[in-house]
Amino acid sequence: MQLFFTSQTTENQFELDSEESKHLIKVLRKSQGDTVYFTDGRGNLYHCKIIDANAKKAVLRIEDREFQPEDDYYIHLAISPTKNADRMEWMIEKLTEIGVHEITFMESEFSERSHLKLERLEKKIVAACKQSLKTWLPKLNPVRPMKELLQDQQFNDYQRFIAYVDKENDRHLFAKAKADQAYLILIGPEGDFSQQEIQLAFDNHFLPCSLGKSRLRSETAAVAAVHTLQLVNNLKDL
Structure with a gap:
């Protein structure tokens, strides 16, 4: 699994910045319809689908979310x-x-x-x-x-x-x-x-x-x- 980061998860659909978009589309050659995983750094793991494979501002839709609790220490x-x-x-x-x-x-x-x-x-x-x-x-x-x-x-x-x-x-x-x-x-x-x-x-x-x-x-x-x-x-x- 490859993990990406975004702070824009208030809506079910969000755009990536140019750096993450280029890495996702150009470097990793992800395409429209592919599933990718994102986190917001607050314990959430988002299962997302690429709905616009734009290398400058890729658009993704959140399909599912898992919450991973913090450690006990x-x-x-x-x-x-x-x-x-x-x-x-x-x-x-x-x-x-x-x-x-x-x-x-x-x-x-x-x-x-x-x-x-x-x-x-x-x-x-x-x-x-x-x-x-x-x-x-x-x-x-x-x-x-x-x-x-x-x-x-x-x-x-x-x-x-x-x-x-x-x-x-x-x-x-x-x-x-x-x-x-x-x-x-x-x-x-x-x-x-x-x-x-x-x-x-x-x-x-x-x-x-x-x-x-x-x-x-x-x-x-x-x-x-x-x-x-x-x-x-x-x-x-x-």
Whole structure:
């Protein structure tokens, strides 16, 4: 199955933008009468029929709809953006494929970047959802100060973790996380968190956790963290 994305599903019939139309008609050589699948990123999977195979503005009609409920758990990853924009885009793509629910960029003491092209990252999320056949788009938040995030009371009911490099911090996230929870996990920049930031996290009931014996790049650590939390929840019944 190939999956496409549209936000125009308020009516039973809708037009695609020029980019999606060209991909559907010219690249994939779909024709009038063919059935294709779309999502709106809110859990809906639409079975659509092409009624006008126009490569500039294809028209489709919704024939059926399936709703796919959200997971019983919620993974919110907060990370200090790194200097390399390409690696941030790679990370966003992989996190989406693996199954993150929300991403927040945070400004910490050793952050290397404070500005991100969120619109470009949103496009990466949409593309990764289509590739991995996901019907829920992860939420992407702009940069916010780490202290503000640590003290945000909306996370009081979350399992909260801070991952950092320390030989004393050797208990893996997999051993600490409980299934069917909402999680907030913090990943620092290449220079890691400062000791003051780690202490502030402890003061706000964040638990330290390890992601393994190797020292990981920030982007790799983010992927490892989300994958670990997915394992916690997907292996619980085995």
